[in-house]
Amino acid sequence: MTKWEYFVAPILSHVAQQILxxxxxxxxxxxxxxPGPNPDNLVGYFKRPIAG
Incomplete structure (x- = not known):
């Protein structure tokens, strides 16, 4: 069974592509x-498999 780790990060709209x-x-x-706390920010939710 795959195990996952998760990460939440702020994403600035004007550099979103580079951050992603x-x-x-x-x-x-x-x-x-x-949507983030203001119009210039988004919140990204990410996951990746845990290497094991």
């Missing part, structure tokens, strides 16, 4: 993108 690509390069898969 950086997390993707580290093996994180974006699960959901939600």
């Amino acid at each position: 690509n950086n997390f993707g390069a580290e093996g994180w898969e974006l699960v959901q993108l939600a």
Whole structure:
């Protein structure tokens, strides 16, 4: 059975693509993108399998 770890991070709208690509390069898969506390921020929810 696959075990997962999760990560929640703020995403600045004006550099969202770069931030998401950086997390993707580290093996994180974006699960959901939600509105943040202000219009310039989003919140990204990520997961990746735990190496074992």
